[in-house]
Amino acid sequence: MLIDTHCHLNIIIKDSFDTPLADGFEKAAQALITEALASDVTTLINVGTSAVESANCVKIAQAFPSCFATLGTHPNDLTVTWKDDIKFYQDLIAQHPQLIVGIGEIGLDYHYPQYDKKRQYAGLEAQITLALDHNLPIVIHTRDAGQDLLTVLEHFKTDTLRGIIHCFSEDMSFAQRALDLGFMLGIGGPLTYPKNIVLREVFTTVPLESIVLETDAPFLPPQEFRGKKNSPAHIRTVAHYLAGLRDCSYDEVARVTTHNAQTLFGLLKA
Numbered sequence: 001m002l003i004d005t006h007c008h009l010n011i012i013i014k015d016s017f018d019t020p021l022a023d024g025f026e027k028a029a030q031a032l033i034t035e036a037l038a039s040d041v042t043t044l045i046n047v048g049t050s051a052v053e054s055a056n057c058v059k060i061a062q063a064f065p066s067c068f069a070t071l072g073t074h075p076n077d078l079t080v081t082w083k084d085d086i087k088f089y090q091d092l093i094a095q096h097p098q099l100i101v102g103i104g105e106i107g108l109d110y111h112y113p114q115y116d117k118k119r120q121y122a123g124l125e126a127q128i129t130l131a132l133d134h135n136l137p138i139v140i141h142t143r144d145a146g147q148d149l150l151t152v153l154e155h156f157k158t159d160t161l162r163g164i165i166h167c168f169s170e171d172m173s174f175a176q177r178a179l180d181l182g183f184m185l186g187i188g189g190p191l192t193y194p195k196n197i198v199l200r201e202v203f204t205t206v207p208l209e210s211i212v213l214e215t216d217a218p219f220l221p222p223q224e225f226r227g228k229k230n231s232p233a234h235i236r237t238v239a240h241y242l243a244g245l246r247d248c249s250y251d252e253v254a255r256v257t258t259h260n261a262q263t264l265f266g267l268l269k270a
Ligand SMILES: [Zn+2]
Pocket: 006, 008, 047, 105, 216
């Protein structure tokens, strides 16, 4: 069995961002969950990117026992009222403690011009604090901001700080600092892209015990599905590819990465 530790079913099954799921959303979600199960993917973690989308992730988790949710506001989605999001997340955690397994995706993103660095820092720090207050792991998004991101995580390092560097796309020295912090590295479709030679070196070198699989669906499909919408079922493609790179069996990749995800998100007790 496999776990997709990072997908956005809530985004796949509707046409617009940041809008509530429409009535009857279950049908489209069920089709993707069934397709995933047929590919050995038994559990999906839907990751929030805003208050509205985080609430959608909880709705899906309420409807399907195989789905869990994380809550968070993405650095590019922090608005002037971002502090209200934190209050909203606190209320959701109180209402649905068994369905909410992490805080994310949160982080720093300097990719687009005119990003608000001060707001990104404040939003990230407040959401790390929220995670620590509730003993939840964090799902980190970082783009063109790696050194600043590591500095923030190193500042917050405690025995309970833990999480995933989602869509890992950095080099070996970054990976080592993330592992030293006790973080997992999340990998999906980009592992299979021809240009990502350094990425393949990293994922051949780091211990399997520090790797979790993710699709980021509908984004970043594996090479053979590029140009199409990604889907949680494609975790199996990533697992096979990783097994080939590491010269180990698919079963070993499945067993270890599933155990990593279950331990990190507390899924065994859920
Ligand atoms: Zn994502």
